[in-house]
Amino acid sequence: MSHRRLLGIARLTLTLLSATALSVQAGAQTANGRTPAESPPPSWPQEPRAPKGAPNIIVIMTDDVGFGASTSFGGPVPTPTFDRIGxxxxxxxxxxxxxxxxxxxxxxxxxxxxxxxxxxxVANWATGYEGYNSVIPKSAGTIAQILKANGYNTAMFGKGHVTPEWEMSAAGPFDRWPTGLGFEYYYGFLGADTSGFEPSLVENTRPVTPPAERDYILDRDLADHAVRWIDEHEATQPDKPFFIYLAPGTAHAPNHAPKEWIDRFRGQFDGGWDVMRAQVVARQKALGVIPKNAADAPRPATLPRWDSLKPEQKRLYARYMEAYAGSLAFADDQIGRVLRAIQDSGQAENTMIVYIQGDNGASAEGSFDGKLFEQTALAGATGSIDYAINHIDQIGTKDAYNLYPGGWGWAMNAPYPWSKRYGSHFGGTRNAMTVMWPGHIKDPGKLRSQFLHVSDVMPTLLEVAGVQAPAELAGVKQQPITGISFAYTLSDPNAAPHRTQQIFAMSQNLAIYKDGWVAATAPMVTPWEKTRPKPVPLEQRQWQLYDIEKDFSEAHDIAARHPAKLAELKDIFWAEAAKAKMLPIHASEGGQDGRPDVSEGRTSFVYTQPVTEIPETGAPPIVGRSFRIDAEIEVPAGGAKGVLAAHGGRFGGYSLFVDGEGRPCFTYRYTPEHVTRIVGYAPLTPGKHRLSLNLKLDREEKTSGGNATLSVDGAAAGNGRIDRTFALIVSHTEGFSVGSDPITPVDDAYQSRTSAFTGSIGRIEITNPR
Structure with a gap:
């Protein structure tokens, strides 16, 4: 048979097969009641679309900033971005x-x-009670999750501080990291604070090191990332609204800023906190942000008067405040850069900005003298004022982790009593806020005086976005939103407040607001007492009463004149506390037994390759116990140097490393004022070695001293005495690493960026008793 005939038969067969297939398909469709002509058109899954006209939203929140800190609220720190929005x-x-x-x-x-x-x-001091365990339930969906589900792009930059500590490692889970709470992109730090010059950063769910720039500083870096994200969003999908949460972490300790910004305030605080507070109150009245008849709240009896201080104290304390002012002013400037990027993108007219100046009142945690290193208190040590005076030029630089004396916090919380941590009084809970939304605010610049709570922000944003709070989110039934939208204040600055009641409970400092009255517990301890008084049982605590419609600043306790009103408010407090899951009221130190521990039961930690920045809760637990490090390494012919294992950094930690001369070394940095370095007797020879460090404590308990011994291949190679060890943690900002010390160096003998071990690491094991 010819080739041409075979080809013809094949073509005919294919034609018959195709016709049969179409007939079968048509028959099947007909059997299902549908013919080919009636088939639906192709369709694709669609992304959710935001309601028509939904604005972009940016929420800005600074940290530890008092009501009276910013210029537009009478303060000494220029904040032109915040002021312009108002x-x-x-x-x-x-x-x-x-x-x-x-x-x-x-x-x-x-x-x-x-x-x-x-x-x-705070998440790092969670306790085992439902209202205090730091685990945000899935039944409490976030504003980012809801807006994302309704057509918004979402991004967060800066401080998180809402992730349970035991969930911060690479093992996750990541549900309560920012990316798990609804933010499609995250760049910042998960903990309470970090260095402004050498921060511990996370991008999405991975630790990253900051750019290697000579003049690097975190607030500029956060602004750079936010601006870049805005530019990329506008380049790809400009019609899709976005939600940005910018939380720089400033002006929480450490108060870091470029030197020229700190130097702008040179000499401006030499008059002291008493004079500054009086000036703030006078300006507040002149600006109209407090009533003309408002009295300044009484001065705490335990707070030292400025004129009682020695000249060297005044010089040191003033420099601390100069650093604080420089850090807040610089942060406001960088926030301004982000808002200019929105302006440049053409989106400003359709963007709502909520700028909250502080997540609580200004801090008094610096107590009498301030702190050159915030970590000193976590180490259970007392910093030397003489040491701080001798290192005054380090304040505001990478070499300090500075926090101002509490007197400045009291001054910046004018005209209210108390400070951060005191949920009982407005010095801890009242913060300045400005809001801008072009074309939607009646009487721009006019003061609004409705009683609002931070929980009110989320329902406000949902209302302006035209989004309903869902009854169910991601398959989980949602618990009620207790916040009350304040969107009504935008169009009516004089509207009657929708919120008439609010409960406050921070540790054992309690308050209830109801229809213009406040009942509050008198604090047991003031920030300036060097000796803590004996605790008072909760049922014996003194309660105070304020009529804040007549007494704006809580200056006059009238409990003795209105016992019935006080009793009524106390009853309301306890009823509301039960509903709000505030019970049991307890100190932050109680209820931590049994906290989830990713290292539970482990006595050996083995690493076979370099790792970086394992957080404290996933690192070998060496606080209060003896431990041993065994490192199997190989030294090349030319010698080796670098870090084998390190936890922490410049402000507290330990490091096993090989120095520039090839000698094994161990450094234990209890605080920057207390550093012990043990140097090996001789350089390591080329070849394989087993390098060991054994720290044996006098007693298996926190802060105990101990003896440290270095050995190489079983032979003693160095030893030394460590007089005191860590009291609570190794480091609240820097994690554990193998093969390098990536953020800041535990020992000044090496630099973090060049700290990688130049030999080979076969195996590192850390063992400790349980």
Whole structure:
């Protein structure tokens, strides 16, 4: 048979087969009641679309900034970005936070009281009670999750501080990292604070090192990333609205800023905190942010008067405040860069900006003298004022982790009593806020005085976005939102407040607001007492009473004149506390037994390759116990240097390393004032070695001293005495690493960026008793 005939038969067969297939397909479709002509057109899954006209939204929150810190609220720190928003939009002088970081941030994101979402205290001091365990439940969906589900792009930059500490490692889970809380992109730090010059950073869910720039500083870096994200968003999908949460972490310790910004304030605080507070109150009255008849709250009896201080104290304390002012002013400048990027993108007219100046009142945690190193208190040590005076030029630089004396916090919280941590009084809970939304605010620049709470922000944003709070989110039924939208204040600055009641509970400092009255517990301990008084049982605590419609600043306790009103408010407090999951009221130190521990039961930690920045809760637990490090390494012919294992950094930690001369070394940095370095007797020879460090404590308990011994291949190679060890943690900012010390160096003998071990690491094991 010819080739041409075979080809013809094949073509005919294919034609018959195709016709048969079409007939079968048509028959099947007909059997299902549908013919080919009736088939639906192709369709694709669609992304959710935001409601028509939904604005872009940016929420900005600074850290540890008192009501009286910013210029437009009478303060000494120029904040032109914050001030401009208030001038062109709205200012609020009765906005309230929760008195400390994590609860405010959780309440902001979820629209609920903090204990209702498990965040009754800071995440790093969580306790095992439902309202305080730091685990935001899936039944409390965040503003980012809801807006994302309704057609918004979402991004966060800066401080998180709402992730449970035991969930911060690479093992996750990541549900309560920013990316798990609804932010499609995250760049910042998860903990309470970090260095402005050498920060511990996370991008999405991975640790990253900051750019190697000579003049690097975190607030500029955060602004750079935010601007880049805005530019990329506008280049790809400009019609899709975005939600940005910018939380720089300034002006929490450490108060870092470029030197020229700190030097702008040289000499401006030499008059002291007494004079500054009086000036702030006078300016507040002149600006109209407090009533003309408002009295300055009484001065704490335990706070040292400025004129009682020695000249060297005044010089040191003033420099601390100069650094604080420089850091806040610089942060405001960088926030301005982000807002200019929105302006340049052409989106400013359709963008709502909420700028909250502080997540609580200004801090008094610096106590009498301030702190050159915030970590000193975590180490259970007392910093030397003489040491600080001799290192005064380090304040505001990478070599310090400075926090000002508490007197400045009292001054910046004018005209209110108390400070951060005191949820009982407005010095801890009242913060300045400005809002701008072009074309939607009546009487721009006019003061709004409705009583508001940070939980009100989330429902406000949902209302302006035209989005309903869902009854169910990602398959989980949602708990009620207790926040109340304040969108009504935008169009009516004089509207009657929708919020008539609010409960506050921070540790054992309690308050209830109801229809113009406040009942509050008198604090047991002031920030300036060197000796803590004996605790007073909760049922015996003194309560104070304020009529804040007549007494704006809580200056006059009238409990003795109105016992019935006080009793009524106390009853309301306890009823509301039960509903808001605030019970049991307890100190932050209690209830931590049994906390989740990713290292539970482990006595050996083995690493066979370099790792970086394992957080404290995933690192070998060496606090209060003896431990041993065994490193199997190989030294090349030319010698080796670098870090084998390190935890922490410049402000506290330990490091096993090989120095530039090839000698094995161990450094234990209890604080920057207490550093022990043990140097090996001789350089390591080329070849394989087993390098060991054994730290044997006198007693298996926190802060105990001990003896450290270095050995090489079983032979003693060096030893030394460590007089005191860590009291609580190794480091709250820098993790554990193998093969390098990537953020800041534990020992000044090496630099972090060149700290990688230049030999080979076969195996490193850290063992400790349980």
């Amino acid at each position: 001038k062109e939009g709205a200012r609020y002088n009765r906005f309230h936070t929760t008195a400390i970081c994590s609860p405010t941030r959780a309440s902001l994101l979820t629209g609920r009281n903090p204990q209702e979402v498990g965040m009754g205290y």
